[in-house]
């Protein structure tokens with residue numbers, strides 16, 4: 141009675157406020173039955189028109205479900221966990237609009253909106269990266285800290301601590317945006333950033349390969365909107381954004397690992413068993429089934445539960461998540477982590493589903509092997525995989541055998557039958573094993589390997605030899621951040637040493653290598669050379685798509701040509717420590733009627749009728765005239 145009296149004394153405005161709050165409270169208590177809905181929205185006019193929406197909430201499976209606007213529900217799947225409900229709708233001919241799901245359990249019912257959004261024009265036909273690009277690989281936590289306010293997040297366990305080599309250092313999306321002009325000036329046209337979705341591991345989370353929410357950018361890098369802004373800023377500069385996608389595993393902090401939709405969402409032995417990392421078991425005709433299973437289903441490490449892509453719910457979740465990011469952030473490509481550790485058939489379906497939706501979308505898979513036939517196996521339409529009736533549908537693979545050569549060859553001053561430049565020659569001899577050698581990623585190093593400048597003790601001449609090959613060889617060059625300013629790092633000391641902070645990325649850094657005036661003389665030497673050859677490469681169609689013809693190395697000198705109907709480029713690499721002289725008769729097949737060559741490194745013109753002389757540990761990139 142007293143309450144009523146108080147209420148009566150209140151004015152009209154206050155009454156309205158109270159009623160509004162009560163309604164809000166009531167609505168909240170109903171919608172609280174859904175904690176997550178994934179994907180959070182979808183797009184109109186997709187090639188595969190069905191979308192499976194995951195609803196997560198306490199006993200959500202006890203409800204029946206319907207949808208508004210005459211849209212058809214084609215499937216409702218419940219699992220052994222009542223907190224999940226998978227509802228498939230067909231969006232064929234469904235225009236962009238707000239739909240509404242209704243959940244009913246007896247007399248109780250509640251609603252949840254689901255938006256179908258418009259796609260950007262020609263979304264399905266988006267172009268992707270190819271051999272006309274140069275990819276710049278960076279780790280966002282280690283590149284540049286553009287926003288010191290997001291270094292730690294109250295929601296996430298690991299806090300920033302730049303004093304820990306393996307800790308979080310605070311680099312973020314804004315830091316990348318701030319330095320896009322630097323990357324563009326260098327001559328790179330695409331960025332592959334290591335993963336950026338939320339990774340809530342207690343420690344060592346900066347590499348972000350153990351993700352805990354794959355629909356959300358880690359707040360320590362920024363927001364989903366900022367990630368989209370990064371893509372927009374890159375597109376304004378005619379650059380491409382490549383997302384590092386992890387299909388093989390999530391982190392142990394993933395919300396779905398903590399309350400599994402099905403017991404077999406992850407590979408169970410039960411629980412953890414380590415992968416034997418022996419990828420050869422996937423096609424070894426003499427191998428045991430057990431070894432093959434332990435490679436594919438074993439976990440990478442205990443903190444990374446291995447996803448079961450042979451479960452159709454898992455596979456579909458991963459396909460939709462990948463497509464959602466392409467549409468949402470307007471992506472230009474994927475790099476797929478640990479590709480050859482996935483369920484073999486499942487990952488082929490995942491890759492095919494994405495390239496069916498986007499026929500020109502390029503995806504490069506990490507297949508870290510040391511034999512060309514074995515790497516070739518994983519590339520789309522591989523002549524090797526065909527023997528076993530397998531097709532991964534993966535357009536691009538990584539040239540790890542070339543990386544193996546880069547790792548020691550420039551210390552081999554003296555050539556013999558198997559040492560020196562013959563190693564490069566042998567690598568490219570095996571190109572006949574690949575379905576598409578020009579769609580191979582070529583690299584001196586990446587975030588998991590020793591740094592090139594460490595291996596060669598910052599010998600600038602050797603860096604020039606490596607960069608010359610990177611800029612002129614078939615395939616897609618990939619640089620690793622900092623290499624272009626001479627950054628070194630010892631893998632033997634642990635991963636943190638090869639993933640150091642880029643100088644100038646943090647306020648107060650004494651050395652700022654992002655600007656010409658901030659670079660040391662030594663850094664400028666590296667940067668200026670890299671910039672010169674990469675910018676030259678930018679518009680050289682003959683390097684992007686021209687044929688490669690190489691000659692058997694003699695005296696540790698490797699000569700190859702890139703040529704098409706319009707142009708011929710001759711590359712000479714002298715890996716011997718002393719000057720080499722030779723006449724060019726042997727290369728007549730490619731020199732043809734050309735008389736001169738302009739070296740784009742030294743800007744000197746060479747008379748092709750004379751004997752060619754090249755100093756020790758030097759290279760030439762000759763445009764033939």
Ligand SMILES: [Ca+2]
Nearest residue numbers: 287291310312
């Ligand atoms: Ca930050």
Ligand SMILES: [Ca+2]
Nearest residue numbers: 436446481482
């Ligand atoms: Ca696996």
